[in-house]
Structure formats: C-alpha cells, structure tokens
Amino acid sequence: MPISKKILDHLDKNKIKYEILKHKTVYTAYDLANTLKKKLSEIAKTLVVKADQSYYLIVVPAHYRLDLGKLKKILQAKKIEIAKENVMAKIFKVKPGAITPFGTIHKVGVVIDQALAKTQKVIMGAGSFTESLHLKIKDFLKLENPTKASIGKKFTSEVISKPKPKMAKKRKVTVRKSGCGCGASPKKRK
Template identity: 35%
Template sequence: MPAKKLKAFLDEKDIKYVVIKHSSAFTAQEIAASTHVSGKEFAKTVMIKIDGKMAMAVLPASFQVDFNLLQEIFGTRKVSLASEAEFKYFFPDCELGAMPPFGNLYDLGVYVSETMAEDKMIAFNAGTHTEMIKLEYKDFERLVQPRVFKFSWKTVSIPGDPSERWELDY
C-alpha cells in the first residue's frame, strides 16, 4: 500500500493517479525498466543537504545531480548528498529509500530538475520498493509547488565509442 500520508493527501485533493505494483526494486532505473516507464519520466528522489538543511532533489531516473550547479543556484558553500541515517526519520511511513517526492508532506523543500518538469506525466516511488504512483505532472506541480532548476546531467553513450561522456541537461 502506498504511504498512507501520500495516498490520503492525493485522495483528499481529488487527484487522479494510478498505483502500479512491481517486483521489488531499489534503484529508480530498475523500477522504470520493470514498469516500462521511461527513465526520463520516472522521478527519483535524492535527499540533499543545503548548508546542513535537508531537502529533496527530484530528477529523471537516468540523470545525476550536479552538486556544483546546486551550490551556484543556492549561492552556498556546501550542497551534499544526505546519508540514509540522516534522513530516515523524516519518512516514518515509507520504506527507507522509497520516499515519494512530496516534501511538502514532510516539511522539506523540493527542487525539481527542469528536464523532469518538461514531461506530461510523472511516476515515482509510492513509499515502498514494490509500488509506484503515476499522475499528471501539472497536478504534482500544483500540490508540491517545487522550485524548478537546471541541476542534473545524464550519461550519454556515443555510437561507435565505448567511452561515455557527461552532458548537462540544458
């Protein structure tokens, strides 16, 4: 069952959404592949610390956070990845690492990669490692009111070249 707080919130706001059950998966890429959802449409929630304050970075499953860009965006000296030990208490109704990108339900700021905001739909962990929720991005944006920035990059393979290159999402 999806996180009770999230399900109650979506139902209360009369949001149309679909819960999709899948085999147990622990990475956003695995979930996207097993549910046949594009890696660009499946949102992974990365817990970050901005000068020690916890927040959510939401980006496509196939992308990575560019911490240098986030430091520039926030004009701060330190943006870093939070450890599970640091954030697990924020999400008592979720399995560790399966938190949905609804920071507003957990008193956390939410920052969405511009690439993620370009899609019509958004899919994400529903609080468990065996369920995801899919809904319209415009509903997610209206409910969460995230700040949208360019802060992620993707690994791109060059045809005929076994090496990889990194590419910013803008």
C-alpha cells in the same frame, strides 16, 4: 510494503488524480524502468540533499545525474551534500530507495529538474518498494510548488546501459615439447 496512507490521503485531499502501479520489488529508478518497461525519462528519481543546515528533496529524471555545483548555486548554500542513509530513516521515516518527492508531507523544500518538469506524466516513488505512483507532472507541480531549475546532467548511453560481463584474462601459455630436454626428437607413441 504498500504506499503510505498519509501520501494517498494527501493526494486525495488535494484532488490529485493518480494511478497506483504494482510491481515486483525494486530498489532503484533504473530497475523500476526495466520492470515497468518504461523509458528512464518517465521515471522520477528522488534524492535527499543537505544544504547548509536544511534538507531538500531533489527530483530528477532517472537517466540524469545530479549536479551538486548547480544545486549549490540555486539554493545559495555554502555547503551541500547528499544526505546519509541514517538521516533518511530518522527524519523522513523511510528506507533509502523509498523516499517520496512530496516535500509538503515532510515539511522540506523540493527542487525539480526542468527536464522532468516538461514531461506529461511521471512515475515516482511513494515510500514503497512494490508500488509506485503514476500522475500528471502538472498536478505534482501544482501540489508541491517546487523550485524548477537545470540541476541535472543526462547520463551517457554507456553509463545507463547494463555493464558488460567481465571476460577472463588471457594467459600466456608455454608449450613444452615432450622429451628429455636434450634436444632429441620425442618418440611417437602408437
């Protein structure tokens, strides 16, 4: 599924320079980084959050985990939660994993982590599992005017590395001596 014409028109109308990156089908920011051979810090991960009765698009580097406590304070919300998958399909008209960070299109607020806001260029999802957008972060900030805050926490290297294959459990093996069980030594076979 290609990038939505609505998104490309939105970028063109606002004179935002971008590059469309075609790649194999990916469903996560981690897989996108591996596929494109890019650092996780160059990939934007977009999440949908419900704060009280409003929805927000949250944009963090791929190697960050969202801190809901920090976000709750920033948004001054009483209740905050990651939106359910059916909400993404119903409200944002996209499948989970294909959400875009363009709040102006979806008419919702955007919050971006300061770490991502400091990068030069970023690769972000654009409603497609086979194409992504590569653009200058300053252009995204100008277009979306998001709230910038420290809302994420960097994964430790153990968390973002590939899981180690499971090893078979060692079993205790009992070795029985052949023979009749009477204590006599077994006969040797020739």
